[in-house]
Each structure stands twice: as C-alpha cells, then as structure tokens.
Amino acid sequence: MTVLGRGSENDFNREGKLGDLFFLFFIYQEINKSLKESKKMIIITNNPKVKEEVQDREVLFKDTTYIGILEASRDLIHEGYELLSHPLYGSVKPNETPYRTVVLKKGNRLDINSLTLIEEAIITASKFQNNKKTPKWTESVQDDFRVIDYDIFYNTIQRMQYE
Template sequence: MYKDTYLEILKESRNLIHKGYELLSHPMYSSIKLNETPYRSIILKKSNKLDTNSVLLIEEAIYISNKFQNNKQTPNWTYNVIDDFRVIDLDILSNTLERIQYIL
C-alpha cells in the first residue's frame, strides 16, 4: 500500500544528511508511536557541512524505529484511520513549516 516505510524514509534521510543536508524537523515528533502511524514527515535543507546534531538525531530515530517495529508491526489500519493519521501529520508539518519560516 505504501511506497516506502518510515524506516526506509529515515535511512534515506540519513543518506542525505551525510551528503550535507540538515534536519529542520525532529524525526520522532508527536506522541504517536513510531510503529502506529503510516505518516511522519521529515523536513531537510541543503547545508554546506555535515551537521552532527542531525546525524545523531536520525541515527537515534532509526534505532528506536527498529526497536518498535521488532516489538510490534504497524497495524493494517482502515482507510478512515489512515486518513486521520494523514491529517495529523499535515497539521504538524504545517505548524513546523510556519515555525521554521521565522528561523530561516
């Protein structure tokens, strides 16, 4: 159903961070468990150096995501529940982008 899993997105984000991108959003935001939601957006920006804080955050997110998935896989949610997760992610993403505009 989904093109990429959250773990795959985290790993691709890590690859980009090692190529000079920086995290602008925390990869583990919200109180929704990592293995419960099919949606969790990550915001990155191109930087001219390796951001060690971004490396540490993304590595921790990968470790914790693996741990959660090993304990319990993401449920096969109904369309309505999936749509609710999508709306929550969009709301958090919108608020994060609004906050970031003030920083950049």
C-alpha cells in the same frame, strides 16, 4: 596629468571606484544567493496528503515505510543536509502510524548533530517495529494518520523562516 595616454588622474579614480562598485555588487549578489540557498528547505515524506497539499516547496515523495523515510533522510544528511524538524515529532508512536514527514535544509558539510539524531531515531523506530508491527489500518484510520502527520508538519514549518 596625463601619462602615456591614460587620461587624467580623476578618470582613473572614477574607473577604480566604478570597478569597486561592480565588485561589491557582485559580492552582494553571491552572498544573497548563498543565504537564499541556505534557507531552502526540502520536505521528504511518504504521506500523500503532504505531497498533494504542499505546492510552494520542494517535496521529495517516497513510496516507503516510516523507517524508510528516516533512512532516506539520513542519506540526505550524509550529502550535507541538516534536520529542521525532529524525526520523531508528535505523540504517535513509530509503530502506530505508517506516515512520516521530515524537513531538512541544504548545508555545506556533514552535520554531526543531525546525523546522530536521525541515527537514534532509526534505532528507536526499529525497536518499536520489532516489538509490534504497524497494523494494517482501515482507509479511514490511515486518513486520520495522514491528517495528523500533515498537521504537525504544517504547524512546524509555519514557525520556520525558510523557503
């Protein structure tokens, strides 16, 4: 039946179904984009080896101290990022190595667990620094610490399902 030139009822149903398909496809694309963004990691480091070796991920290199990296990570957490790696990982004490690499992901709100963990890490690292400052290591020893930090970081992200 044609009403006011609208075509048949079957034409209307086809157009309605086609519109539904376009809408579902649009929703699918938005969800897929959102999931991809939520899996995107950011690496913040003061380790030149990480900066040099990692080409397929976003690396935020900072020319700062161990504690400076923790503080920069805290700033990102306040912007909605979440920790993916523990800020005090490894067996090297915060006052022994000058290098730290932290892995975060973009979230959509302030993650209180990440904030608590990074604040506690800053306090702990500061206590170590107050007890004994990081020595002025030789280039060879610094290179060893760069390799240690990179190796721990690399093995950590190999276990993650993030881009």
